[in-house]
Amino acid sequence: MTAWLQWLVVGAAVLASALVAFRTLAPFGWRVALARRATGRLPDRFRIWLAGQSACDACGGRDLPRLRRP
Amino acid sequence: MNALAREPLVALVGNPNCGKTALFNLLTGSRQKIANYAGVTVERKEGRLRTASGHRVRVLDLPGAYSLRPRTPDEQITCDFVLGRLPDERRPDEVVAVVDATNLRRHLRLVLALRRLGQRIVVALNMVDLAERRGIRVDAAALSRELGLPVVETVGVRAGGAAALIAHLDATHAPSPAPAPADASTAAAGASASVAADLATVAGDQHEVERILTRLGLERVRSDTLSDRIDRVVLHPIAGPLILAVTLFLIFQAVFVWAKPFMDAITALIAALAGGVARVLPAGPLESLLVDGVLAGAGSVLVFLPQILILFAFILLLEDSGYLPRAAFLLDRLMGSVGLSGRSFIPLLSSFACAVPGILAARTIPNERDRRVTILVAPLMTCSARLPVYTLLIGAFVPARTLALGIGLQGVVLFVLYFAGVTGAFLVAWVMKRLHGSAALHPLQMELPTYHVPSLRNLGIGLLQRVEVFVKRVGSIILALMVLLWFLSSFPAPPPGATGPAIEYSIAGRIGAGLAVLFAPIGFNWQISLALVPGIAAREVVVGALGTVYSLAATGSDVAGQIAPLIAREWSFATAAALLAWYVFAPQCLSTLVTARRETNGWRYPLLMVAYQFTLAYVAAGVTYHLCRAWAGAA
Numbered sequence: 001m002t003a004w005l006q007w008l009v010v011g012a013a014v015l016a017s018a019l020v021a022f023r024t025l026a027p028f029g030w031r032v033a034l035a036r037r038a039t040g041r042l043p044d045r046f047r048i049w050l051a052g053q054s055a056c057d058a059c060g061g062r063d064l065p066r067l068r069r070p
Numbered sequence: 071m072n073a074l075a076r077e078p079l080v081a082l083v084g085n086p087n088c089g090k091t092a093l094f095n096l097l098t099g100s101r102q103k104i105a106n107y108a109g110v111t112v113e114r115k116e117g118r119l120r121t122a123s124g125h126r127v128r129v130l131d132l133p134g135a136y137s138l139r140p141r142t143p144d145e146q147i148t149c150d151f152v153l154g155r156l157p158d159e160r161r162p163d164e165v166v167a168v169v170d171a172t173n174l175r176r177h178l179r180l181v182l183a184l185r186r187l188g189q190r191i192v193v194a195l196n197m198v199d200l201a202e203r204r205g206i207r208v209d210a211a212a213l214s215r216e217l218g219l220p221v222v223e224t225v226g227v228r229a230g231g232a233a234a235l236i237a238h239l240d241a242t243h244a245p246s247p248a249p250a251p252a253d254a255s256t257a258a259a260g261a262s263a264s265v266a267a268d269l270a271t272v273a274g275d276q277h278e279v280e281r282i283l284t285r286l287g288l289e290r291v292r293s294d295t296l297s298d299r300i301d302r303v304v305l306h307p308i309a310g311p312l313i314l315a316v317t318l319f320l321i322f323q324a325v326f327v328w329a330k331p332f333m334d335a336i337t338a339l340i341a342a343l344a345g346g347v348a349r350v351l352p353a354g355p356l357e358s359l360l361v362d363g364v365l366a367g368a369g370s371v372l373v374f375l376p377q378i379l380i381l382f383a384f385i386l387l388l389e390d391s392g393y394l395p396r397a398a399f400l401l402d403r404l405m406g407s408v409g410l411s412g413r414s415f416i417p418l419l420s421s422f423a424c425a426v427p428g429i430l431a432a433r434t435i436p437n438e439r440d441r442r443v444t445i446l447v448a449p450l451m452t453c454s455a456r457l458p459v460y461t462l463l464i465g466a467f468v469p470a471r472t473l474a475l476g477i478g479l480q481g482v483v484l485f486v487l488y489f490a491g492v493t494g495a496f497l498v499a500w501v502m503k504r505l506h507g508s509a510a511l512h513p514l515q516m517e518l519p520t521y522h523v524p525s526l527r528n529l530g531i532g533l534l535q536r537v538e539v540f541v542k543r544v545g546s547i548i549l550a551l552m553v554l555l556w557f558l559s560s561f562p563a564p565p566p567g568a569t570g571p572a573i574e575y576s577i578a579g580r581i582g583a584g585l586a587v588l589f590a591p592i593g594f595n596w597q598i599s600l601a602l603v604p605g606i607a608a609r610e611v612v613v614g615a616l617g618t619v620y621s622l623a624a625t626g627s628d629v630a631g632q633i634a635p636l637i638a639r640e641w642s643f644a645t646a647a648a649l650l651a652w653y654v655f656a657p658q659c660l661s662t663l664v665t666a667r668r669e670t671n672g673w674r675y676p677l678l679m680v681a682y683q684f685t686l687a688y689v690a691a692g693v694t695y696h697l698c699r700a701w702a703g704a705a
Contacts, residue, residue, distance in 0.1 A: 006356040013359060014557045020550035025607055025660055 023050055077118075079128045079160065080239060082194075083152060083184065084168035085177050086134025087519050089196040091115075092226030093168060094131035097236065101531055102131065113430065114147055121240035130162065133433075136176075138183045143433040143441075152187070164190040164242065166235065168224075171201035171208050172520065174288060178217075178279045179272075185219065190242070193221040194235050199228065200520065209286055216282045227525055297521045301396065310400045321384045322488065323481035325377050326461070332376035337632060340369040355560070358622075363556030366621035367614040368549045370633050374458035374610070375540055379533055381457065385422065386532040390524035394419060399518065408496045409503025410447075411440040418444065418495065421451035425662040429669055443502045445666055446679060449658050450495035452488045455609035459653050460487055462613050466634040467646040490654045494686065543608065551604045552614050559622050573622045582619075592688060593648040593695035595641070608659050644698035651694040655686040 023031065035051035042050075082090040091102050098117025115131040132151060133144035140146040154161035167184050169177035184191055195210055214221040222238050225231030283289045304310055344365045351357040388394055398415035405412055413435045421428030428448040435441040452460075464480050471479045558578035565575065573579045582600030589599040597619045605612035617633045620640075637646070658666075663676045670676070 003354065006354050010355045010359050013553055017550035017553035017557075020546055021554060021607075024547045024550070027664075 019050070023052065028052065077126050077128045078163045078239075079130065080119075080164050080166055081130045081132055081151060081162035082166045082168055083132055083148060083180070084134060084194075084196075085136055085170070085180055087517060088134070088168045088170040088177060089224075089226035090134065090168045091131050093166075093194060093196065093224060093232055093235070094129060096226060096229075096232040097129050101535060113144075114151065119236065119239065121236055123240055125240060127239055135180065137180060142436045152184070152189075161189070164192060164239070166194050167191055167219075168194045168196050171195050171198045171223075172204060172206055174208065174283060175279060178282060179275045181217065181219070182275045182278055185217065191219050192235070192238055192242075193217060193219050194224045194232075195221055196224045196226055198223045199225045200522075206288065208288065212286055213282070216285055227528070297392075297518075300521055301518070304393070304396050305399060310396075314397055314400055317388075318488075319481075319485055321381065322485040323478055324384070325380050325457075325484065326464075326478055326481045328380050329376040333373050336373045336375070340365055340373070341632065343369075358560065359553065359556055362560075362621040363552050363618055364549065366633070367552030367555065367618040368544050370462075370617035371458055371548055371610050371614045372541075372544050374461060374613070375537070377461055378454050378457055378540060379536060381454065382423070382536045383529065383533060386529050387524045390522060390528050392519040392521045395518050404496075408500040410443065410496070410499045411435055411437060414440065414444040417448055418451050421448040421453060424453050424455070425449040425451070425658070426665045429662065429665050432669065439506065442670060442675060443499055443506075445669060446502065446675060446682075447495040447498050449662055449679065449683065450491050450498065450655065452491040452654070453609070455659065456653050456656075458610040458613045460484060460650065462616075462634055462637075463646050463650050466638040467641075467643055487650060487654060494655055498682065498686075543610075547608060548611055548614055551607055551611055552618055555604055555615055555618050556622070559619060571622070573619065578619070592652070592692040593642070593645040593699075594652075594691075595645070598645070598649060606657070606660060608661075609653070609656065612653075642699075642702075644695045644702065647698045648691040648695035652687045652691040655683055655690055657683045657687060 032051045035047040038047050038050070082094055084090050094100060094115065094117060095102055097119045100115070100117045102115050113133070117129050117131070119127045119129050121127065130151070132148040135145040135148040138149050138152065140149045150156050151159065152162070152165060165184055165187075167181045169181060181191070181193055193213070195208060195213065198208065201208060210221045210223050220238060222234040224235050280289065304313060344361045347357060347360045347365070351360070388397075394416075397419075398412060401415055402412035405414060410418075414432070416434065417428045417431040419428075420431045425448050428451065429445050432441045432444045432448065435444055461484070464483050468480050468483050473479055473482065555578060558581070559573050559576050561576060563575070564570075564572045568575055574583075578600055579596070581603070582596035585599035585603070586594065586596040589602075594602075597616065600619060601612045601615035604615050613633070616637065620633060620636050657680050658676075663679065666676045666679060667673055
């Protein structure tokens with residue numbers, strides 16, 4: 001495996017880990033705010049994941065339209 | 071109108087411990103926690119049932135309630151829902167009134183109160199198998215005639231035990247438009263009026279229940295003599311506490327003795343994987359990430375899965391058997407003397423798994439002061455996330471010596487640590503009592519359920535859930551934190567001519583050195599100080615963090631999964647003992663704090679928790695460290 005490919009995999013792993021850590025540890029309000037700000041820039045499924053399933057559980061799916069609007 | 075609003079809504083309502091959640095699991099295929107004591111469900115749970123003819127029905131499992139006049143926050147949820155007082159939820163289209171066939175005298179009172187609401191009701195006569203074994207034959211058709219309501223027989227703990235209920239729901243809930251909002255509000259108003267009138271009818275209800283039982287020939291139901299005989303021993307003022315202490319003691323012995331071969335196997339597997347990765351990949355960042363970050367970090371936490379499973383197997387067996395409410399009864403006087411309510415026992419017991427469900431379970435406590443004190447002390451119970459830390463340190467520093475009667479020293483130390491957590495919780499509760507004044511006396515009223523032979527199915531489901539939770543945690547947040555810690559511990563690279571280990575020049579090394587100033591007085595080196603930081607996210611992360619930090623500081627790939635011998639060489643006994651003392655009182659993980667904030671409606675209590683636990687942990691670790699050093703110096 002070439003050195004640049006190794007660095008690419010390591011970089012992706014660190015970035016993914018930072019996202020998982022943010023998603024797990026950041027306050028609920030921050031996550032929802034970030035997910036709303038990313039409307040149109042990131043796929044909906046990813047934004048819902050970032051906000052956390054609890055964001056959807058809490059509203060029974062009714063808050064999704066609001067999540068889509070910044 | 072969306073699809074959710076059109077689906078018929080059915081709510082399971084009944085007294086605590088009548089088997090609602092077991093029925094809910096059968097109806098919806100869910101795996102919600104069930105146990106043989108009251109107060110397991112404290113939040114409403116929702117699932118979906120697809121009937122044989124393809125109808126979809128929303129099913130809600132509600133916390134147990136003895137009446138429609140709530141005394142506790144969990145009962146309030148049930149009453150508000152049934153009475154249509156919740157702003158975002160319509161009233162159920164049908165209430166499934168779940169009753170315990172072995173105790174109709176108490177359970178029918180709630181059915182009568184529900185009947186007055188004028189709602190569609192079906193009575194689920196649950197636990198008919200248990201009733202028959204005890205010689206109680208309930209004629210469902212006759213009961214139906216007496217109540218004027220449909221009655222179906224169910225066995226919540228048997229596959230297919232809800233067939234009659236599903237058939238009833240299938241027949242009565244063909245898809246239909248949801249009631250108009252005006253209907254719901256009118257019904258709610260009517261329901262409130264019915265509740266007011268209900269106050270005058272308690273005696274009438276009891277009289278009506280007696281009349282029904284007489285008509286069914288059940289006015290003299292035999293008590294469960296076997297449970298009574300067991301209770302004569304288990305609840306004996308002297309034998310009872312002894313049996314409880316011996317049971318807990320044996321559990322901690324088993325945690326060490328039985329888990330060892332499985333832990334050794336996982337350790338060997340991780341070491342083999344690390345060796346394989348080192349052989350396949352050239353030395354470089356990816357190999358270091360996999361060996362030092364993933365395998366040494368997350369792998370060293372995974373090793374403790376067998377111990378956690380053994381501990382939970384015992385807790386699940388005790389839960390399912392019906393022994394745990396007896397333990398609450400035995401400890402009631404002790405808990406009362408330190409200012410805790412007897413009802414605090416179940417929340418505190420739940421906290422041995424994790425403080426989050428323990429704090430939620432405090433909703434079953436009617437008195438607000440008692441509830442808040444219970445929430446404050448619940449995190450002092452030793453949660454399963456502390457177990458990896460304890461067993462790592464005990465394994466490294468306490469010899470695997472057998473004392474008298476085959477009792478292992480390591481198990482004894484683990485028992486003492488759990489005991490220290492409980493003692494700490496009682497002391498803090500006592501201090502709260504002195505500071506806030508003595509609460510009014512709230513005598514413990516708790517149903518002692520019939521003893522059951524624990525169900526292997528429940529045990530299997532419970533253990534599978536624990537495996538799922540633990541592996542998911544290791545594979546998500548713990549793995550993510552280990553990768554981030556590896557990154558912070560690996561960069562920047564040491565300057566040319568550096569003589570120390572590379573990690574000392576990294577970002578993490580510098581953070582650790584900074585924190586060590588604060589923690590050096592209690593004997594913690596910079597590696598421990600650094601590991602405490604990600605430990606705020608989840609306590610077991612400290613084990614993985616130590617694995618990563620020491621792996622990067624060492625040469626070769628021999629550290630993965632084998633951190634115990636390494637810290638045994640590097641640390642003094644005083645440091646290890648101080649870290650154990652720290653973790654008995656260690657400040658909260660973040661999810662506990664967030665839950666406490668939600669349950670107390672503010673940051674005051676969570677901040678108080680952090681402050682008192684940090685102070686306690688620091689003082690306990692400092693005192694332990696200096697006592698151990700003085701003892702070692704004198705020896």
